[in-house]
Amino acid sequence: xxxxxxxxxxxxxxxxxxxxxxxxxxxxxxxxxxxxxxxxxxxxxxxxxxxxxxxxxxxxxxxxxxxxxxxxxxxxxxxxxxxxxxxxxxxxxxxxxxxxxxxxxxxxxxxxxxxxxxxxxxxxxxxxxxxxxxxxxxxxxxxxxxxxxxxxxxxxxxxxxxxxxxxxxxxxxxxxxxxxxxxxxxxxxxxxxxxxxxxxxxxxxxxxxxxxxxxxxxxxxxxxxxxxxxxxxxxxxxxxxxxxxxxxxxxxxxxxxxxxxxxxxxxxxxxxxxxxxxxxxxxxxxxxxxxxxxxxxxxxxxxxxxxxxxxxxxxxxxxxxxxxxxxxxxxxxxxxxxxxxxxxxxxxxxxxxxxxxxxxxxxxxxxxxxxxxxxxxxxxxxxxxxxxxxxxxxxxxxxxxxxxxxxxxxxxxxxxxxxxxxxxxxxxxxxxxxxxxxxxxxxxxxxxxxxxxxxxxxxxxxxxxxxxxxxxxxxxxxxxxxxxxxxxxxxxxxxxxxxxxxxxxxxxxxxxxxxxxxxxxxxxxxxxxxxxxxxxxxxxxxxxxxxxxxxxxxxxxxxxxxxxxxxxxxxxxxxxxxxxxxxxxxxxxxxxxxxxxxxxxxxxxxxxxxx
Amino acid sequence: xxxxxxxxxxxxxxxxxxxxxxxxxxxxxxxxxxxxxxxxxxxxxxxxxxxxxxxxxxxxxxxxxxxxxxxxxxxxxxxxxxxxxxxxxxxxxxxxxxxxxxxxxxxxxxxxxxxxxxxxxxxxxxxxxxxxxxxxxxxxxxxxxxxxxxxxxxxxxxxxxxxxxxxxxxxxxxxxxxxxxxxxxxxxxxxxxxxxxxxxxxxxxxxxxxxxxxxxxxxxxxxxxxxxxxxxxxxxxxxxxxxxxxxxxxxxxxxxxxxxxxxxxxxxxxxxxxxxxxxxxxxxxxxxxxxxxxxxxxxxxxxxxxxxxxxxxxxxxxxxxxxxxxxxxxxxxxx
Numbered sequence: 001x002x003x004x005x006x007x008x009x010x011x012x013x014x015x016x017x018x019x020x021x022x023x024x025x026x027x028x029x030x031x032x033x034x035x036x037x038x039x040x041x042x043x044x045x046x047x048x049x050x051x052x053x054x055x056x057x058x059x060x061x062x063x064x065x066x067x068x069x070x071x072x073x074x075x076x077x078x079x080x081x082x083x084x085x086x087x088x089x090x091x092x093x094x095x096x097x098x099x100x101x102x103x104x105x106x107x108x109x110x111x112x113x114x115x116x117x118x119x120x121x122x123x124x125x126x127x128x129x130x131x132x133x134x135x136x137x138x139x140x141x142x143x144x145x146x147x148x149x150x151x152x153x154x155x156x157x158x159x160x161x162x163x164x165x166x167x168x169x170x171x172x173x174x175x176x177x178x179x180x181x182x183x184x185x186x187x188x189x190x191x192x193x194x195x196x197x198x199x200x201x202x203x204x205x206x207x208x209x210x211x212x213x214x215x216x217x218x219x220x221x222x223x224x225x226x227x228x229x230x231x232x233x234x235x236x237x238x239x240x241x242x243x244x245x246x247x248x249x250x251x252x253x254x255x256x257x258x259x260x261x262x263x264x265x266x267x268x269x270x271x272x273x274x275x276x277x278x279x280x281x282x283x284x285x286x287x288x289x290x291x292x293x294x295x296x297x298x299x300x301x302x303x304x305x306x307x308x309x310x311x312x313x314x315x316x317x318x319x320x321x322x323x324x325x326x327x328x329x330x331x332x333x334x335x336x337x338x339x340x341x342x343x344x345x346x347x348x349x350x351x352x353x354x355x356x357x358x359x360x361x362x363x364x365x366x367x368x369x370x371x372x373x374x375x376x377x378x379x380x381x382x383x384x385x386x387x388x389x390x391x392x393x394x395x396x397x398x399x400x401x402x403x404x405x406x407x408x409x410x411x412x413x414x415x416x417x418x419x420x421x422x423x424x425x426x427x428x429x430x431x432x433x434x435x436x437x438x439x440x441x442x443x444x445x446x447x448x449x450x451x452x453x454x455x456x457x458x459x460x461x462x463x464x465x466x467x468x469x470x471x472x473x474x475x476x477x478x479x480x481x482x483x484x485x486x487x488x489x490x491x492x493x494x495x496x497x498x499x500x501x502x503x504x505x506x507x508x509x510x511x512x513x514x515x516x517x518x519x520x521x522x523x524x525x526x527x528x529x530x531x532x533x534x535x536x537x538x539x540x541x542x543x544x545x546x547x548x549x550x551x552x553x554x555x556x557x558x559x560x561x562x563x564x565x566x567x568x569x570x571x572x573x574x575x576x577x578x579x580x581x582x583x584x585x586x587x588x589x590x591x592x593x594x595x596x597x598x599x600x601x602x603x604x605x606x607x608x609x610x611x
Numbered sequence: 612x613x614x615x616x617x618x619x620x621x622x623x624x625x626x627x628x629x630x631x632x633x634x635x636x637x638x639x640x641x642x643x644x645x646x647x648x649x650x651x652x653x654x655x656x657x658x659x660x661x662x663x664x665x666x667x668x669x670x671x672x673x674x675x676x677x678x679x680x681x682x683x684x685x686x687x688x689x690x691x692x693x694x695x696x697x698x699x700x701x702x703x704x705x706x707x708x709x710x711x712x713x714x715x716x717x718x719x720x721x722x723x724x725x726x727x728x729x730x731x732x733x734x735x736x737x738x739x740x741x742x743x744x745x746x747x748x749x750x751x752x753x754x755x756x757x758x759x760x761x762x763x764x765x766x767x768x769x770x771x772x773x774x775x776x777x778x779x780x781x782x783x784x785x786x787x788x789x790x791x792x793x794x795x796x797x798x799x800x801x802x803x804x805x806x807x808x809x810x811x812x813x814x815x816x817x818x819x820x821x822x823x824x825x826x827x828x829x830x831x832x833x834x835x836x837x838x839x840x841x842x843x844x845x846x847x848x849x850x851x852x853x854x855x856x857x858x859x860x861x862x863x864x865x866x867x868x869x870x871x872x873x874x875x876x877x878x879x880x881x882x883x884x885x886x887x888x889x890x891x892x893x894x895x896x897x898x899x900x901x902x903x904x905x906x907x908x909x910x911x912x913x914x915x916x917x918x919x920x921x922x923x924x925x926x927x928x929x930x931x932x933x934x935x936x937x938x939x940x941x942x943x944x945x946x
Binding site: 031034035037181224227228229230231232233234235243246247250255257259276277278279280282284286287288290291292294295296297298299300301302303304306320321323324328413414415416417450451452453454455456457458459460461462463471472 | 626628655657672675677679680681682686688689690692694696698700701718722924927928930931933934936937938939941942
């Protein structure tokens with residue numbers, strides 16, 4: 001009989017070849033865990049190649065989940081459990097495993113060939129010299145799985161394809177999880193392939209029952225988390241972002257027009273939106289990044305809620321289009337799901353290195369509002385806010401996400417449609433007399449007149465325009481005036497922000513940890529621990545990168561030092577110096593990986609004033 | 612479709628902006644023919660939109676009293692695509708040039724043509740970069756001497772109509788700035804065609820490339836150098852003295868006074884793709900340059916298919932319910 005032990009939180013790292021179905025196993029474990037009521041955070045980490053060289057360390061695909069009955073803010077640092085489907089997966093991850101951790105190793109993946117591919121020396125097998133403090137479950141998953149599928153009329157190759165589900169079944173047993181969610185997922189996914197359905201069902205159950213047959217196996221139970229009351233679902237950042245855009249279009253009573261060109265890690269936004277055309281969502285896969293943004297501009301002219309999304313290299317191509325949109329003063333959301341750069345960089349790894357590009361990267365005096373999402377579920381709010389800002393202020397808005405937010409997931413207390421903010425487009429009605437395209441309201445916002453409206457015929461263009469009429473103007477005084485009006489219009493958006501508030505700590509103190517984007521969770525954990533250790537620290541997280549909140553400077557001045565952890569080479573630090581002459585301390589990490597809380601905590605301790 | 616269209620005149624389509632092309636530019640004629648022909652097309656003024664890129668020709672929208680956008684270099688086809696997909700009721704006209712449409716924007720042009728959105732593309736071809744003061748363009752002849760090619764250009768020129776046919780355009784025509792009647796006919800035909808209508812307009816740049824099309828516009832020469840295509844009629848030119856017959860797939864010029872009659876000649880059928888490809892290759896001095904509609908076909912338009920797919924999605928997925936969408940398939944409640 002197995003023993004069951006209660007745990008507060010666990011971090012599991014699934015790892016295998018990029019063809020091993022690690023991401024599927026990970027996302028199934030995640031959904032099941034979410035439905036079991038745990039709080040969680042995930043981090044998929046995979047190579048840029050679809051099928052990277054088999055058996056090698058470069059080809060290892062990983063999926064980490066941190067879940068628990070307590071609040072979970074990050075995908076966890078060092079995992080408690082490593083599921084290694086082959087020797088390369090073991091090699092890559094074993095040094096990261098916590099002391100006293102658990103390894104589930106597929107022994108078939110440690111044969112001579114795999115050991116060699118993983119870089120082990122001749123006759124060296126790490127399973128022969130296991131670290132003492134780590135508990136090993138050595139299971140010949142490949143063999144057991146084949147046996148479970150023995151009488152199925154599918155090829156051996158196809159049989160092996162469901163061995164990830166054997167591993168998942170075993171992990172489900174260890175963590176006392178129900179198979180129901182994954183079984184119903186199979187039924188839907190493999191509805192048209194009964195033999196594949198059967199194989200996956202059998203593999204999952206075989207893995208689970210295998211756990212049951214082992215004597216004296218340690219099992220674990222993680223109680224439900226005490227999340228705030230509400231309705232929850234699990235969601236990835238890209239999904240949440242897509243839903244935020246749809247919600248914004250519904251609230252604004254506009255049709256969503258999304259133009260995109262496939263690019264990692266932004267493509268899933270297009271995939272998600274393309275599934276919801278009954279919401280009036282128009283998706284257009286353009287011939288290139290430039291066509292995507294300019295098609296969005298065309299849509300904005302015609303009255304669509306125009307959106308395009310991309311990642312770094314695509315953002316570079318969209319630069320001229322952004323300039324046109326801000327010159328035309330048409331609403332548009334441009335999403336940059338950042339990845340490692342420069343150039344093609346690290347397509348599947350995360351980074352926050354497009355911040356300065358977003359704020360400054362255009363020809364001419366070209367201010368564009370920039371906002372940043374800070375967690376997978378928050379991508380919904382950020383998208384909704386970006387769309388509202390664009391439509392109500394007649395401006396392109398850049399929304400920054402990143403690969404970690406895009407592919408990571410967490411439970412989301414989804415809102416009710418009726419509770420979402422209203423969005424009021426600055427539309428000009430047909431009753432406007434003597435329509436002037438650049439006649440502005442008190443917020444310096446010009447009226448949006450749509451083709452098809454009689455009497456409002458007008459021409460827009462990228463040439464400098466005369467104030468009020470919008471006619472082409474090369475007048476010197478007018479140009480200076482227009483540059484300043486466009487800047488003032490964007491600056492005025494800061495007046496609509498809610499007051500900034502510290503997430504942790506007092507209004508004054510020693511170290512304020514200021515972050516933006518995906519660092520929120522890691523900073524939260526680090527600052528929480530620093531506070532518990534008696535340090536005078538605070539946490540502030542920026543949603544609005546440009547314009548910065550007008551109360552930011554006074555908050556920063558409440559602290560002796562400002563620490564900015566960023567996944568770049570100190571870009572927000574530049575911005576703070578630029579705007580406030582504040583010499584913030586940078587904590588930079590440019591490794592394609594999110595921060596670990598301990599890295600931030602160590603830095604806080606290093607700079608904290610010890611009295 | 613509902614209310615009748617007001618009886619417009621050309622003046623109704625003239626904006627209050629001063630036209631700033633060089634005196635004598637071929638663009639004036641194209642603008643005038645457009646302003647003259649649109650009142651006859653049954654389009655409401657508010658439903659007309661002109662989208663251009665960058666270049667001399669791309670100033671065109673500023674002078675039309677309709678909706679318009681002077682966008683960025685080469686991207687007008689993409690802007691027009693987003694516009695048309697957002698409001699399919701609009702009559703959309705893309706105004707571009709040989710540099711804008713075939714060089715920096717070549718990619719967008721071919722993709723627009725293959726998708727076949729229901730809109731019209733006017734490519735003003737003057738075989739030169741005018742607005743940047745006279746560099747050779749992608750349609751300039753090989754060996755052209757310009758400021759950027761003092762020893763002669765090394766680029767083999769594009770054949771715009773062959774390119775359009777290669778991109779599976781569904782309406783391909785050529786006309787010329789100096790022939791107002793023909794220009795108006797082609798503009799009207801382009802409007803009536805359902806799909807992407809591609810019109811190459813030979814346009815004289817009297818400052819940087821004066822007379823480049825003189826052979827096709829000069830009264831003394833044009834009878835021998837041009838071939839006016841008339842649907843269902845034999846290919847006859849040179850004031851009725853010469854004709855073209857097909858020897859297999861090879862076009863041969865024959866003299867009608869030397870034993871050939873109209874019955875021996877190639878009869879123009881603009882729906883014949885093979886013949887259109889041959890016609891598009893009438894591109895050197897050995898054959899007269901065809902003017903008119905080289906090719907047209909009826910093919911579903913992208914915007915139509917797009918709208919059908921939206922309707923079908925609605926049918927399959929049902930009425931949109933935002934709360935249901937936000938909830939997703941697997942949710943749970945924390946009390």
